[in-house]
Amino acid sequence: MSVTTLSTTPRQISACGAAPVDVLDRTEAERRAGLLKALADPVRLQLLSIISASPGQEACVCDMTDAVQVSQPTVSHHLKTLVDAGILSRERRGSWAWFRLEAERLDDVRRFLA
Numbered sequence: 001m002s003v004t005t006l007s008t009t010p011r012q013i014s015a016c017g018a019a020p021v022d023v024l025d026r027t028e029a030e031r032r033a034g035l036l037k038a039l040a041d042p043v044r045l046q047l048l049s050i051i052s053a054s055p056g057q058e059a060c061v062c063d064m065t066d067a068v069q070v071s072q073p074t075v076s077h078h079l080k081t082l083v084d085a086g087i088l089s090r091e092r093r094g095s096w097a098w099f100r101l102e103a104e105r106l107d108d109v110r111r112f113l114a
Contacts, residue, residue, distance in 0.1 A: 032109075032112055034085060035085055035086075035087070035105070035108065035109055036109070037085075038081050038082055038084070038085035038087060039085075039087070039109070041078065041081075043068055043070055043074070043075075043078050044078045044081065044082055046067070046068045047064055047068060047075070047078055047079060047082065047099075048082070048087070048088075048101070050063070050064055050067055050068075051064075051088065051099055051100070051101050052101050056100070057100060057101040057103065058098055058099060058100040058101070059098065059099060060093075060096050060097070060098050060099075061075060061076065061079065061096060061097045061098075061099065062096055064079075079097075079099055082099075083099070085105070086102055086105045087101070087102055087105050087106065088100065088101060088102060089102055
C-alpha cells in the first residue's frame with residue numbers, strides 16, 4: 001500500500017484536486033483571534049453599541065455603568081480590554097474617562113469576516 005502526501009507550503013494548501021488556497025499565517029491568525037476575543041463578551045458589545053451610537057462615537061464612562069447594569073469596576077475592566085485590543089481609545093477629561101471608537105480597527109474585523 002502506498003501513502004500519498006499532499007505537498008504544502010506555509011502559504012498554500014491544495015486537496016482533492018482543488019485549486020490551492022492561501023493559508024492564514026499564524027501571526028495574523030493570532031492577531032485576528034485577539035480582536036475577536038475582545039469582542040466576544042455581551043457587556044463589551046453593549047458598551048460598543050453605546051459608544052457607536054453616541055455623538056462623535058465617543059462616550060463618558062459615567063454614562064455607561066447604569067446602562068449595562070454592572071458595577072463601575074466591571075465596566076472599567078471591559079473598557080480596558082477594548083482599549084488594549086485597539087478597538088477603543090481612552091482620553092481623560094477632568095475626572096472622567098472618555099472612550100472613542102476606533103472605526104478602522106472594526107473595519108479590520110469586517111474585512112477578515114467577509
